[in-house]
Amino acid sequence: MVRDFTALKVSRTLLRLGRGASGDRSASKRRNGIAGGKLASARNVRAGDRLRVSAYVCASVCMTFGPDSRDQQASCEAREHYGPLIRPLLLAAKSFRMKQPLRIFCVLRDSDTHSIFNMLVERPLTNLTPVSQQPADAFKLSNSQGFEWSLSFLTPTLLKIVVVGPNHPLPQQSNVQWNNKPLAVSAKIDAAAKKAFLSVEGLTREVTVQWDDTPLVDVYETVHGSNEKVLIFGDSPHKSYCYSDNGFTRHTRFQMNNLHVGLGEKAAPLDLTRRSFSITGSDSASYDAYLTDPLYKHTPFLMSLPKPFDAEGNRQPLTSVVGIYSASNSDANWDVGRYIDEPWGIFKKHTQDYGGLEEYILIGEQAQQVVTQFSDLVGRPQLVPRDWLGYLASGMGLGESDEPIAQELLSGFPGTCKHHDIPCSAIHLSSGYTVDNDGNRLVFTMNKRRYPDFAEMVKTFHKAGIRVTPNIKPYVMQRHPHYQKLHDAGALFTDPNNDNKPVVTRIWSSGIGCTELGSWVDMTSKAGREWWRQGALELCKLGVDSLWNDNNEYFLFDDAYICKNELADDSKSDGNRTGKPTPIGHLGRMTNTELMARESYHALATQHPDRRPFVLTRSANVGTQKWAASTWSGDNRTSWHNLRGSIAMNLNAQMSLLQSYGNDIGGFAGPLPSPELFVRWIQSGVTQPRFCIHSFKPCKEDPTGVKLNNLPWMYPEVVDIIRTTIKRRYEMLPYINNLNWRSHLAAEPMNTWLGWGEFAADPEVYQKEVLEGFDYWVGHGQLLVAGAYHENELTRRVYLPAAGKEDTKVYYDTHAPFGVYKAGQWVDNVSTPLAHFAVFAREGTVIPVGLPKNTLTQSEGIATLTGSGTKVLTEEEGGQCAHDDWRGVEIFPSPADASSPAKYTYTWIEDDGVSAKPVTAEIKLEISSNKDEVSVKATAAKNGFAPLWGNTLWVILPRPDVRKVQGASMTMMYKGQTAYAITVAGL
CATH class of the missing domain: 2.60.40.1180 (Golgi alpha-mannosidase II)
Structure with missing residues (x-):
């Protein structure tokens, strides 16, 4: 696939199907070039191929058809491929025996994604009939063209649709890790109507399949309190399943009054209705949080949420939420009702570039049930170590300094935090530690001039209780000392249109817009994975606690590039189905993103087998979250506009299982934020899963960005507000850590x-x-x-x-x-x-709170040690950490004047926050109240972990509630409010 053209000319030479003047196709392949990219031949520009058009540009497609016989032959083949839009003009060229080429201009208005080529090839999948021998666990159709269609039930609310055929195999790596067998299916067939009524044990909805034209799956449910049946999911008649030369397009009914959410990381606003999106990842630096698409993630998961009123505003009962997951890593497009083609009705449209279809329909009474089922299918979010829930420091410029050297500058950071009384849990080391003398990033190398003793610097952070994660990137420039080794080992992608030589392309190297020639490492190759894991392991041996996978969108510009696909030994865990060299477009570029995360994860687990691996990733496909515990919204730009847009991005990401998510506080790119904007961004960030202040602010006078970084103390006039805000984050860590557990256990955002x-x-x-x-x-x-x-x-x-x-x-x-x-x-x-x-x-909320400091959950053992083996120093030892030896609960019972006070229960989890296999304590509260006092009973539902705060719990009522807590043993003042001590039974 050729990408990123603002104009495309299919020339007479091209339409001769790659034949040179002497009939030499290879010569033609070498000659044909378009806008700086390579287009080998017309045979390589198939109707199913997608041509990316830069955002905000109305691009034109110019096709040239000449008068000679070879052009007429090409026209015939082009007519078959390019369909009805150009057919009349092709006939005109032939009829008028034109002596000059006929140029056909087509305006591509949808700057979001698809070219005219994809839109023109949607061959309906028809003439299907039930197979004579139906499998026990599916309902299956087939036709004489070799296509097979099947529907199975993984559960009564989780349906699987598969379509395969010639040149349309199952997705080679689908990210699904479902191990249970599908349910037994019973089909009641109406042969005359060409319709089947399907049932499985536990099914409470009506599911039908009709095959008089393209297959139609309809799901009905009965409205609560009536006998009315409502269609909650349905395929679009006559065009439900369409195939191109290489891929598939799905049309499903579009409930225009519904709210549509998900799709991972997508620009604001929250509702995706009447919009279209690229399902791919791009290095979208300095993006607009309302306009830019794609961003960094590949997440083909969409939910449709009904509203409690119809299009006219009349109240109606809520029906079930329906999710659709298309389990392919192929690039795709989701059009959520933006595209309209009136004769075909109103529809949503998912267009997948390559392969057959593996689609899952998820149904739940509420959206959370759908999200949880999605995590049942592809895996729960990782459990984030507690240290990565506090203030995470960063700043690309901090690691770029040559005078003073970066190690000296960074080693003073813990002392600066202490001076300003701002707790900090971890720091990100940007790629400045890997640069050569020209500023180029050479992953897994060390700049000894800037960092004469990297391991010692890491220990300096560790003594202060600050964990360390270094930035690593999955590409090598030609000047990289390991380039030839990777080349010889077959660890680089190859180009079949360039004598299978390694793919060499422009790669970001140093400053803004600076690139060098280099190659992406093929993580599907054994050699590439082994090299990556070994490099990551060597970093771990320097004492780092985590790995930061960056610049990993794998935005290769030709889907014909070959990846080794040496994954046969991982077929069960990774869903791989061939194990043979494969065009990267077919496998999906961002399969490499997932494998990169997997190797980083295993390097950490190898070096620290008793610790929870923590991998941070910028890009992700659906499978990446099995290995990377956290992600963020990439290189955002400083503005109020983008701060506002980040909220919807965060919510859609978390609904799509990207649940440890945040953004660069203050904005990565652009100018420094004003004091007011910086404060507001921090106030927003402390309420989100990932709280990291990060930036890169180079300028003419300071091209490395050393002098300007978003830091908590950069504005003295607001540092007191920022300190209070960050300390509140630390007070709430017991609550946030419990939400972290809920995400891991039940996929709750x-x-x-x-x-x-x-x-x-x-x-x-x-x-x-x-x-x-x-x-x-x-x-x-x-x-x-x-x-x-x-x-x-x-x-x-x-x-x-x-x-x-x-x-x-x-x-x-x-x-x-x-x-x-x-x-x-x-x-x-x-x-x-x-x-x-x-x-x-x-009302009914309970917020477990602790000290407003960076705390240790143990007085000795794994929680007091770091990746370097260094012991964290407490304040008593001259360090910056305290023991987690106090626990309160801010509770919000029924008010004193409530006519019928309610009873509430709440349970939260305590653990050491570090262990790979943590033991836990679960504390359960039972709360009741009357007009004079509040009763709070606390018991340990599980007591495997012994918290440092013992069994004394301080209960804090909302201000200005003056009621007393029944049975309290003592009191203290907490932020102007009386706190009451109770005992946790069984702890």
Whole structure:
């Protein structure tokens, strides 16, 4: 596949199907070049191939057809490929015996993704009939062209559709790790209607298949409280399954009134309806958080959420949420109702570049059930080590310094944190440690001038309790000392149109826009993986705690490039189906991203077998999250606009299993943020799973960006606010760590939009002010964060969602004037001074809290040691860490004036935060109340882990609640409020 043309000319020579003047095709292949790229021959530009068009550019396609006989032959073949749009003009060229070439210009208006070639080839899959011998666990159709279509049930709510045929094999690596057998299927066939009614044990919905034209799968459910059947999923008639020379296009019914979410990392706003998206990854530096597509991730998972009212605004019962996962790593496009072709009805359209179809339909009463099933299918998010939940420091310029040398500059960072009384848990070392004398990044090498003793520097951080992760990139420039070794070992991609020589391309090397010639390492090759793992292992031996996989979108510019695909030994775990050299487009470029994460993971596990491996990745396919615990939104740009857009990006990413997600606080690229913008970005960041302040701010006077970095203390006038905000993050670490556990155990996002779960029944959450606003939950239904995302926004309006008409719960404003509000109402003039966001705690919420410091969960053992074996020093030992020896719970019971006070339970997990196989304590609270006092009973539901805080728990009521806690043994003051001590039974 040839990419990134703003104009394409298919010349007369090209349409001669690659024949040179003497009929030598190879000569023609060498001559034909387009816009700086290579297009070997017309045979390589198949109708199913996709030509990328740069965003914001209306590109033209110019096809030239000449008058001679060879052109007429080419025209006939082109007519077969390019379809009805150009057919009349081809006939005109022939009829008028034109002496001059006929040039056909077609405007490509959809700058998001697809070219005219993909749109013109959608051959409907028809003439299918049931196979004579039906398998026990599927319903199967086939036709005389060699296509096979089947539907099976992994569970009653998880359907699998497979289509294979000539040149359309199953995706070679699908990321699915489902080990249970499909359910036995019973089919009641109506031969006259060409329709089957399918059933499996436990199925509560009606599932039908019809094959009078293209196959149609329809799923109906009965509306609660009535006998009415509603279609919740359906294929589009006559065009449900279409194939091209290489890939597949799926048309499914588009519920235009539904909310559509997911697709991983996508630009704002939250609702994806009436938009189209590239399913691929790109190095999208300095992107626009509302406009840029693609970004960095490949996530073909889309959810359709019904609303509690119809298109006219009439109330209606909620029906089930439906998710669609297309299990291929091939590049693709998801058009969510943007593309309209009236005769074919209203549809969503998923176009996959290569291979057959492996599609999963996931059904749940609420969106969370669909997300959890998705994680059942592809794997749960990794459990993030506790150290990576605090303030994560970074700054590309910090590692680029030559005078003073970077090691000296960085070694002073822990002391600066201590001076400003700002806790820090980890630091990212950008790639400056790998540069040569010209500033080029040479992965797995060390710049000894800047870093004369890298291992000693790591120990300096470790004594302060700051973990270290170095940046690594999966490519080698030709000047890299290992380049020839990798070349000789077959660890590089090869080009079949260049005598199978290794692919050499331009690769980012140093400053903004600076590139050098080099090659991407083929992680599907054994040699490439072994080299990567060994290089990563050598870094681990220097004492680092984590690995930071960066620049790993593998944006190769020709899908014909060959990868070794030496994965046969991993067929079970990775879904590989051939193990033979394969065009990278067929396997999927970002399969390499996943394998890179896997090798980094195994290097860490080899060096530290008792520790939880932590791999950070910029790019990801769906399978990457099995190995990489965390990701972020890439190289964003400093602006209020992009801060606002980051909220929707975060929510869609977390709904798509990218659940340890965040963005570069303050903005990576562009100017320094203003003090106000920086404060607001930090206030937003501390409420998200990953909280990292990072930037690269080079300028003419300082091209390496050493002098300007986003750092907590860079603005003295707001450093007190920033310190308080970061310390609140540390206080909440027990709560955040529990949400981290919930993500790992049940795929529950830490942040969700206001209509998640039971709040989906509230019509108000679908209003534009809410849906395109910036409020979200921290812990579903617990803390509602209402931020300030515009300059000088000191008050604002906030909506407090209701879980149905009978919802009597209240919301507590956690800041002055500490108001209490009923659910389902708008609150005006909510205070958002520069000092804080507005945060509302919903009745029944419990927030476990600890000390406002970087803490150690053990007094000795694995939690006190680091990747270098260095012991973390406590404050008593002259260090910067404290022991995690105090625990409180901020609780929000029914208010004193409640007519019917409710009872609440809450359970959270405590562990050492480090171990690969952690033992845990689970503390369960039971809360009840009346107008005079609150009862809190605490018991250890599990007591494998012994927390340093013992069994004393301090209960904090919301301000200004003056009730006492029943049975408390003692009291203390906590932020102006009385805290009551209770004992955790069994701990």
